[in-house]
Amino acid sequence: MSGEVSISGAKNAAVAIIPAAVFAEGPCVIENVPTEISDVSVILRILSDLGAEVKMLNKNTLRIDCTRVHKTVVPYELARQMRASYYMLGALLGRFHTAEVSMPGGCNFGVRPIDQHLKGFKALGAEWSLENGMINVSADRLVGSQVYFDMVTVGATINVMLAAVKAEGLTVIENAAKEPHIVDLANFLNSMGADIMGAGTDTIKIHGVEHLHGTTYAIIPDQIEAGTYMAATAATHGDVIIKNVIPKHLESITARLRKMGVEVTEYDDSVRVTCNGPLTKTNVKTMPHPGFPTDMQPQITALLTLAEGTSIVTEGIWDNRFRYVDELMRMGADISVDGRVAVVEGTGKLIAAPVKATDLRAGAAMVIAALAAEGTSQIEDIEHIERGYEEIELKLRRLGAQIKKIVIPDATTAAKAL
Numbered sequence: 302m303s304g305e306v307s308i309s310g311a312k313n314a315a316v317a318i319i320p321a322a323v324f325a326e327g328p329c330v331i332e333n334v335p336t337e338i339s340d341v342s343v344i345l346r347i348l349s350d351l352g353a354e355v356k357m358l359n360k361n362t363l364r365i366d367c368t369r370v371h372k373t374v375v376p377y378e379l380a381r382q383m384r385a386s387y388y389m390l391g392a393l394l395g396r397f398h399t400a401e402v403s404m405p406g407g408c409n410f411g412v413r414p415i416d417q418h419l420k421g422f423k424a425l426g427a428e429w430s431l432e433n434g435m436i437n438v439s440a441d442r443l444v445g446s447q448v449y450f451d452m453v454t455v456g457a458t459i460n461v462m463l464a465a466v467k468a469e470g471l472t473v474i475e476n477a478a479k480e481p482h483i484v485d486l487a488n489f490l491n492s493m494g495a496d497i498m499g500a501g502t503d504t505i506k507i508h509g510v511e512h513l514h515g516t517t518y519a520i521i522p523d524q525i526e527a528g529t530y531m532a533a534t535a536a537t538h539g540d541v542i543i544k545n546v547i548p549k550h551l552e553s554i555t556a557r558l559r560k561m562g563v564e565v566t567e568y569d570d571s572v573r574v575t576c577n578g579p580l581t582k583t584n585v586k587t588m589p590h591p592g593f594p595t596d597m598q599p600q601i602t603a604l605l606t607l608a609e610g611t612s613i614v615t616e617g618i619w620d621n622r623f624r625y626v627d628e629l630m631r632m633g634a635d636i637s638v639d640g641r642v643a644v645v646e647g648t649g650k651l652i653a654a655p656v657k658a659t660d661l662r663a664g665a666a667m668v669i670a671a672l673a674a675e676g677t678s679q680i681e682d683i684e685h686i687e688r689g690y691e692e693i694e695l696k697l698r699r700l701g702a703q704i705k706k707i708v709i710p711d712a713t714t715a716a717k718a719l
């Protein structure tokens with residue numbers, strides 16, 4: 302692969318920032334929104350259903366006016382399609398003191414509890430109940446409080462930040478997640494008049510305010526999309542300039558790639574990735590930010606199958622995030638998994654095969670493996686990939702990849718047509 306690719310706005314920031322627009326007493330203009338990914342379409346459909354006016358000003362800029370939002374129940378059919386629908390709990394609770402959302406969907410990598418979210422809401426004075434798969438939270442008053450998370454959790458940090466933004470007094474979140482999208486959400490809320498300090502550290506302080514106003518705000522570039530193109534470049538021994546990134550957000554990925562013999566040059570808002578020689582083994586352990594991101598674990602594992610020697614990949618966040626390994630093995634990879642540890646015997650090459658995208662980042666790993674493999678691979682269930690990668694087919698094709706999306710008519714439709 303060679304040439305230049307421009308990175309879209311961050312999915313995991315967009316799916317938190319869009320619900321946060323609920324607080325604005327006036328329109329918000331949000332720029333750099335990855336509008337073509339399905340998780341963003343779903344969260345926008347949720348807001349519209351609740352009564353928001355959503356207008357596309359151009360391909361990546363939205364005007365969202367939540368003044369007329371009146372409903373506080375998120376339809377089951379929409380909520381179950383994505384994990385981040387549960388940010389509507391924090392946002393609606395914060396604005397209306399009541400919210401009802403179904404237990405969320407999203408990628409399947411083991412049990413994904415939400416006890417810390419509920420613990421945080423409770424600390425602010427809310428009650429919660431679960432009925433028919435719907436979580437209901439409500440409060441007479443929301444009062445600032447001390448919230449200590451038992452583990453570092455991105456979702457609960459975001460949800461409690463949302464619920465606390467208009468609560469009376471001071472909320473202090475301890476052991477908070479520090480991911481770039483946490484900082485982005487805090488910056489967005491602050492640009493609307495919120496009073497949030499410390500986002501990006503493990504203690505976030507939120508002084509509740511009475512009113513938040515409309516704003517214009519640009520979402521940060523997607524760290525994981527950038528990392529995925531970096532890994533794909535390395536896998537194909539390419540030379541690619543990856544534009545519209547914040548190199549600081551990529552540091553842990555850059556460090557691992559350099560360890561593997563990949564050259565990464567950082568500029569102000571781009572990185573150049575070049576890979577000329579063989580890839581060398583390295584060990585990777587995923588950790589909360591600023592550690593190596595779990596959302597890059599499948600992609601780096603795919604790359605390590607192409608390296609020389611034995612690498613150990615340890616998953617530090619999720620119990621079951623190696624489901625895709627069987628698919629890589631169909632392409633000739635030699636990987637053994639024991640719980641949260643994968644031992645990758647680098648064979649230096651992969652061979653094309655029909656494979657499945659078992660979830661979003663696993664799908665990205667299949668794309669990387671297929672780009673590097675000898676022959677033509679077919680990846681099924683690409684709807685997972687479309688949840689998080691804007692125009693992946695076009696972007697890769699411009700870099701010289703041979704990739705084509707094929708729509709296979711569903712068997713029942715085909716049968717009816719006969």
Ligand code: EPZ
Pocket residue numbers: 313316384385408412413414415416417418419452453454455456457478595596618619620661662689
């Ligand atoms: C976010 O998920 C991301 N999703 C995930 O990215 C990412 O893998 C994850 O953070 C970790 O970085 C979005 O931002 C929409 P967590 P989230 O709460 O918030 C446990 C992708 O590919 N936990 O940080 O659901 C949990 O089981 C997606 O883009 C509890 O026990 O993750 C896990 O082991 C996939 N109780 C750990 O904490 C809770 O109440 C971290 O989860 C909450 C979490």
